[in-house]
Amino acid sequence: MRIPEALAASHRAWFGASGDAWIAGLPTMAADCMDRWELRLDGPPRHGAVALVLPVLRADGTPAVLKLQPVDEETRDEPLALAAWAGRGAVSLLATDPGTGAMLLERLDAARSLTAVEDETTAVQTLSEVLARLVALPAPEGVRHLADVAAAMLDAAPGAMTRLADPEDRRLVETCAAAVRELTDEPGDRLLHWDLHYDNVLAPLHAAEREPWLAIDPKPLAGDPGFDLLPALQNRWPEVEASGDITRSIRRRFDLMTEVLALDRHRATGWTLGRVLQNTLWSIEDGATRMNPTQTSIARALLTPR
Numbered sequence: 001m002r003i004p005e006a007l008a009a010s011h012r013a014w015f016g017a018s019g020d021a022w023i024a025g026l027p028t029m030a031a032d033c034m035d036r037w038e039l040r041l042d043g044p045p046r047h048g049a050v051a052l053v054l055p056v057l058r059a060d061g062t063p064a065v066l067k068l069q070p071v072d073e074e075t076r077d078e079p080l081a082l083a084a085w086a087g088r089g090a091v092s093l094l095a096t097d098p099g100t101g102a103m104l105l106e107r108l109d110a111a112r113s114l115t116a117v118e119d120e121t122t123a124v125q126t127l128s129e130v131l132a133r134l135v136a137l138p139a140p141e142g143v144r145h146l147a148d149v150a151a152a153m154l155d156a157a158p159g160a161m162t163r164l165a166d167p168e169d170r171r172l173v174e175t176c177a178a179a180v181r182e183l184t185d186e187p188g189d190r191l192l193h194w195d196l197h198y199d200n201v202l203a204p205l206h207a208a209e210r211e212p213w214l215a216i217d218p219k220p221l222a223g224d225p226g227f228d229l230l231p232a233l234q235n236r237w238p239e240v241e242a243s244g245d246i247t248r249s250i251r252r253r254f255d256l257m258t259e260v261l262a263l264d265r266h267r268a269t270g271w272t273l274g275r276v277l278q279n280t281l282w283s284i285e286d287g288a289t290r291m292n293p294t295q296t297s298i299a300r301a302l303l304t305p306r
Contacts, residue, residue: 001027007047033102063107071101081220089133090215114198128260135190139222146223147187160284169291176277179270188224197231226271250301
């Protein structure tokens with residue numbers, strides 16, 4: 001099996017020598033899974049930044065995909081979450097190998113994501129309905145918790161802020177941290193996706209047999225659903241900018257999501273500011289000295305009095 005060079009380069013950039021070692025072992029891992037689960041290839045491989053996804057057929061001819069990715073803090077609980085959702089609002093998990101992180105998944109229509117839904121209101125409404133299905137469940141035991149993520153962010157924020165060049169950026173980061181601090185006593189217990197953007201919502205192959213849209217590629221977290229809103233707020237950002245009123249466009253998305261999910265808007269605002277804080281801390285860790293303009297726009301839109 002030929003490993004896509006872009007995937008190998010991504011692992012090299014992100015993980016160095018350990019990434020090269022994982023890529024080197026990938027053909028053997030794939031062959032072992034194909035033999036164990038009696039699969040045969042059914043098309044060219046696809047990949048993201050980390051995972052290799054192989055379209056396959058099962059022994060009975062059913063289409064599926066074999067997903068191969070390293071086991072780390074972000075990926076280790078994906079099978080646990082998919083098993084808990086059991087196909088309700090998310091792709092179905094057919095088999096898993098905890099040792100390698102390999103998963104055999106229901107095949108969805110990779111050519112039909114919510115990105116292709118032209119009407120923005122329809123896309124946001126649909127994503128919100130999918131998210132409502134997912135967060136209806138309490139997180140299984142063992143899933144990483146928002147309380148720990150929030151505590152780590154609050155510990156890192158004071159030092160990170162000193163590396164921001166603009167005083168306005170530093171003040172905004174402190175405001176985001178204060179919003180999170182206010183909510184840490186009640187971090188929630190729902191099963192969050194943590195990365196629900198339009199490209200991670202696909203149509204099924206056979207719409208009559210499944211829900212019309214299903215989530216893929218979760219980064220599971222136990223916590224408050226308000227922490228899951230930011231990816232959709234920043235999706236298709238050129239459309240927000242083209243609206244002529246960025247604040248109004250962000251608020252329209254936010255209001256629709258919180259309405260569909262029946263969320264308290266004050267808490268949802270605080271946790272969304274927490275996601276802005278998280279993204280900013282990651283950027284600073286990567287060497288940034290200014291806040292990302294998109295993150296700034298979202299934070300200021302939610303903080304502007306109505």
